[in-house]
Amino acid sequence: MPEIRNYHEMLMKDIRFEEGLKACMNCGVCTAICPAAEFYNYDPRQVVDTVQSGDNDEIEKLLKSETIWYCGECMSCKTRCPRGNAPGLVIMALRGLSQDLGFFVESEKGRQQLAMKRIVGQWILDRGYCLYLEGVGTSMHPEQGPVWDWIQANWKDLFKRLGANYQGEGPGILRKIPEEALDEIRKIFDVTGGTARFEKIEEASREKAMEMNLTLGEGIDNEYFRHIYKTNNNSHTRQK
Amino acid sequence: MKTEGKKAIWKDYQKEIAEDKYYYVRSCVRQNFFPGSETTFLKIMRDVLKKDVFENPCHTTCTGIGYHGDIVPVETTMTVVARQFALMTESGYENLMPSCITSFGLYTEILDTWHHFPDVEEKIRKQLRKATCREFKVPKNLAHSSDVIYKFRKEISTKAKYRLINKNTGEPLKVVDHIGCHYAKMFPSKGVGGAEYPYVLAGMVEEWGGQVIDYPERRHCCGFGFRQYLIQANRGFSIACSKEKFESMKPYKPDMIITNCPGCPMFLDRWQYVINDMEGKTYGADGEGIPVFTYEEVAGLVLGFDPWDLGLQMHQTDCEPLLRKIGIEYDPEAKYVLNGVNTNINASTYLEVR
Numbered sequence: 103m104p105e106i107r108n109y110h111e112m113l114m115k116d117i118r119f120e121e122g123l124k125a126c127m128n129c130g131v132c133t134a135i136c137p138a139a140e141f142y143n144y145d146p147r148q149v150v151d152t153v154q155s156g157d158n159d160e161i162e163k164l165l166k167s168e169t170i171w172y173c174g175e176c177m178s179c180k181t182r183c184p185r186g187n188a189p190g191l192v193i194m195a196l197r198g199l200s201q202d203l204g205f206f207v208e209s210e211k212g213r214q215q216l217a218m219k220r221i222v223g224q225w226i227l228d229r230g231y232c233l234y235l236e237g238v239g240t241s242m243h244p245e246q247g248p249v250w251d252w253i254q255a256n257w258k259d260l261f262k263r264l265g266a267n268y269q270g271e272g273p274g275i276l277r278k279i280p281e282e283a284l285d286e287i288r289k290i291f292d293v294t295g296g297t298a299r300f301e302k303i304e305e306a307s308r309e310k311a312m313e314m315n316l317t318l319g320e321g322i323d324n325e326y327f328r329h330i331y332k333t334n335n336n337s338h339t340r341q342k
Numbered sequence: 343m344k345t346e347g348k349k350a351i352w353k354d355y356q357k358e359i360a361e362d363k364y365y366y367v368r369s370c371v372r373q374n375f376f377p378g379s380e381t382t383f384l385k386i387m388r389d390v391l392k393k394d395v396f397e398n399p400c401h402t403t404c405t406g407i408g409y410h411g412d413i414v415p416v417e418t419t420m421t422v423v424a425r426q427f428a429l430m431t432e433s434g435y436e437n438l439m440p441s442c443i444t445s446f447g448l449y450t451e452i453l454d455t456w457h458h459f460p461d462v463e464e465k466i467r468k469q470l471r472k473a474t475c476r477e478f479k480v481p482k483n484l485a486h487s488s489d490v491i492y493k494f495r496k497e498i499s500t501k502a503k504y505r506l507i508n509k510n511t512g513e514p515l516k517v518v519d520h521i522g523c524h525y526a527k528m529f530p531s532k533g534v535g536g537a538e539y540p541y542v543l544a545g546m547v548e549e550w551g552g553q554v555i556d557y558p559e560r561r562h563c564c565g566f567g568f569r570q571y572l573i574q575a576n577r578g579f580s581i582a583c584s585k586e587k588f589e590s591m592k593p594y595k596p597d598m599i600i601t602n603c604p605g606c607p608m609f610l611d612r613w614q615y616v617i618n619d620m621e622g623k624t625y626g627a628d629g630e631g632i633p634v635f636t637y638e639e640v641a642g643l644v645l646g647f648d649p650w651d652l653g654l655q656m657h658q659t660d661c662e663p664l665l666r667k668i669g670i671e672y673d674p675e676a677k678y679v680l681n682g683v684n685t686n687i688n689a690s691t692y693l694e695v696r
Contacts, residue, residue, distance in 0.1 A: 117455060117462055118416060137563045138570075140586075141579050174567025174579065175410045176523035177447075181530065181537045188528070197412040214573045218411045221572065226414070230402035232370040245577065247615045247658040252678070252686050259680040264653045265381030266373070273397040275368065275377045283400040287422060289473040296418035303413065334575040 107203075109161040113153065113195050122191025126150045132179035132189045142172040142338050146179055146189040153192060165200040168338060171211035201299060204306035211338070213330045216307040219300055220322055227288055230279035355526075355536035359493045360483040365435035366397045367426060369442030370407065372604035372636075378653020379604075379638035380441055383487055386641055390501060391494050395439070398429045406444035410568040417466065423452050424470045428478035438481035439490060443603035446486040447524030450532050453480060484532075486525065488602050488637050492534055492542045495549040503646030506552030508597070509669035514553035515597040518632070519543035520587075520610065522603025523563050537561070543600050543637055550644045559590035564606040571609070584613035588625045588632070595627060598664050599634045610634045615658045631659035643670060650676055 113119045132146045133139045139146065149169060152160050164170060173193040180188040197206075206212035225234045236257050240246050253260060258268060267274025291297045311318035311326040318326035364387070372380055387393045405422050408414035430438055440446045456463035470476055491498070506515045521540040526533025535541030538561075544554045565583025570576045587610070591599075601607040611634040617623050618631070626632040634657065635643075642652045649670065654661045655677045665672055678686040 116416070117459060121455060121458070137565070137583050138567070138579070141582050171569070174563060174565070174570045174583075176563040176567065177527045178523065178561070178563065181527045194410075194412060194416075198415060201412070211576070214569060214575070215413060217573055218408075218569055219413045222408045222411055223413050226403055226405055226408055231373070232403045232405065232407035233374050235374045242574065245581075245612050245616045247612060249656065249658045253656060256680055256685050259685075260656075261377055263680055264378040264651070264656075266377045271399075273399040275373045275380055277399055279402055280400055283402060286425060286474045287402055290421045290425065290469070291418055293469050293473045294418040294421045295415045299413065299415050299418075330573075330575075332574050334578075339578070 107158075109158055109165065109199065110153070110156045112199055113161075113192075116195035116198060118188075118191040119195040122188040122195070123150065123154065124185055124187060126154055126187055127185065129184065131182045131184065132187075135178045135182045136173075136189075137176060137178065138172045138174050141340065143340055144169060144172040146173070146193070149196075150187070150189050150192055153196070162205075165196060165203065165205045166208035166212075168209045168211045170196045170200060171209065171214070172338070198299075201303055201306075204302060204309075206303075207306045207310035210330075210333060210335060213307070213310065215303055217322070217327060217331045219303045220327065223300055227284070227291065230284050230287060231276075234276075355531060355534065355539075355541075357485070357489065357532060357534055358483060359485045359489045360437035360439075362393050363435060364393065364395045364437050364439040364485075364490065365430040365433060365481075366395050366487070367401050367404070367438065367440045367442075367445065368397070369440070369445065369604040370403050371444075371608070372441050375608045376604065376636050376639075376653060376656065378651065378656070379636040382642040382647060382652055383441070383491075383638045385647075386498070386638070386645065387490070390645065391497060396433055396435055398433050401426055401429055404440075404442075404445045404448055406442065406448050407568060407572075409448065410444065411572065412569070417469065419448065420452050420455075420462070420466045421469045421473065423449060424466050424478055425474060425476060427480060428470065428474070428476035430481065431477070431479045436479065436482040438484050439487055440484075441487050441604070443486060443522040443524050444605075446484070447528055449481075449484055450529050453484070454529060456480070486542075486602075488542050489534060491637055491641055492545050495546045498641055498645060499549050502550060502644040504644050504668050504670055506547060506550045506640075506644065506668065508667050510667070514551055515664075515667065516555050516595060517547045517552040518555050518557065518591050518594075518596045518599045519547060519560075520564065520599060520601045520603075520606050521561075522601065522606050525602055543602055546637060546640065547600060550640070555591065555594045555596055557591045557594050559587045562587050562590075564603075564609045565613070566605045566609055580609065581613045581616060584609055585617055588614065588617070591632075592625045596632055597667060599632055600637055600640050601634065602637060604636075607634045607636050611657050611659045626663070630663050633657070633661040633664040634659060635661070635664075643668070648672060650679075 130147045177190045200206045261268040267277045316325040409419040526537040530536035565580035571580040614631045
């Protein structure tokens with residue numbers, strides 16, 4: 103017999119859920135102020151209402167939905183909520199649980215978490231920075247414009263000109279973070295569940311890629327990565 | 343003088359900002375997109391204001407973008423942040439000064455959580471010990487680097503070479519300030535002026551001669567949204583947010599935008615280029631874009647630093663119209679010169695947003 107999970111109880115274990123939600127009175131101020139609700143088919147009031155109801159089936163649907171991936175985590179909702187709740191924190195708890203249960207691959211927006219892991223996650227573990235943009239050109243970021251092509255073409259000289267310690271020893275901008283420091287970060291990830299989260303994202307994505315008949319190798323140059331990074335089925339936004 | 347109305351409200355949100363001896367932690371985004379801003383900030387702190395600012399080369403990202411991109415669990419982020427605190431403690435400092443708003447918001451959130459849930463702090467201490475054998479004290483004072491510039495805005499003003507005034511009309515420049523969501527939306531009391539009447543940048547602008555524009559979408563997010571920008575399929579959200587702000591500010595005819603968060607100036611700069619490319623639309627006067635600056639760049643400009651030492655050549659939306667309005671002396675031909683070589687002779691024509 104399959105294990106019966108109580109998703110509400112699982113969410114309660116996330117400190118952000120406890121901090122972010124005291125009895126919501128459903129006034130809808132969070133939705134009124136939410137930039138994501140203006141753009142996407144998204145209503146944080148309804149998300150909170152569903153979670154608060156404790157309805158296990160409905161929460162499972164939410165965990166597998168596109169809905170929980172629309173929030174931009176600006177936390178405007180926290181400022182305005184008359185009860186001091188933070189639907190943005192509730193969303194973070196839902197996203198965490200969705201990934202830990204492998205449900206995130208059931209939605210187009212959720213599947214993008216592999217790209218987040220392979221880009222930002224890799225930079226954190228390899229370099230000690232959330233971003234490390236030398237070599238990241240306008241093919242992935244055309245919005246960066248011609249100035250970015252110039253920056254990329256002149257990266258080392260430009261950063262030196264602006265006082266950076268690019269790849270250097272000691273302090274400074276884009277310094278080489280010592281290997282011992284990076285080892286400590288990796289150990290922290292091992293001890294605190296960061297590595298397990300990354301492995302879960304990889305494992306669930308591999309299974310999904312097989313199901314979708316798309317190849318998924320290492321890194322970012324493969325069919326599945328390109329698919330999740332670029333695909334938008336145009337069903338997400340509000341029609342004006 | 344009696345201070346009334348909205349101007350009085352921000353005074354309820356004053357925060358303590360340390361006087362000296364700062365432990366500086368860098369911003370991932372600022373280092374990549376605005377390296378000149380961090381260089382300028384340290385030059386102002388150390389050479390102009392004569393303050394003690396220390397940086398430990400072993401500090402890393404706080405994981406903020408990974409945390410708000412939801413790939414990094416909360417306990418992992420808390421433990422990485424605890425390691426930053428440990429490096430500060432070992433270095434003999436207690437006033438933490440992050441360069442990043444996401445980091446500042448995250449440190450504030452974590453300290454607040456630990457305050458409400460001491461058992462969580464204890465668990466994180468154990469995890470840090472297990473992973474790194476380090477111990478830490480929580481910061482005595484936490485101030486974003488812009489808070490510190492705000493604190494010393496009058497000292498900067500007394501040393502200023504330029505004012506935020508249109509040299510042709512003598513009128514104050516009209517300035518849009520953009521605070522960045524994670525500065526005060528979660529914890530208004532931790533930001534100068536709170537979330538509703540933010541004063542951290544407005545205080546600098548007014549002190550340095552400019553006039554702040556209060557426009558309807560002043561508090562709206564720039565549209566970063568972490569996963570909403572980083573994944574190509576989601577970038578419509580990002581540009582839509584910035585566009586909403588531009589449309590809202592345009593009737594007020596802003597001369598410039600000043601920003602707090604490291605990411606916001608990049609988005610407000612680049613999305614102007616994209617909107618122009620897609621729709622042929624611009625938001626400044628005479629078909630130009632609205633120049634976008636970091637607060638460090640603005641402080642550097644009023645102090646008379648060379649614009650190309652500040653890194654203004656890394657902006658996509660041309661900053662030179664603003665330099666000309668103020669009457670800043672600079673060499674336009676030196677913009678793309680590196681190691682004595684002009685690396686982009688035609689750049690001055692095609693890099694303008696027109």
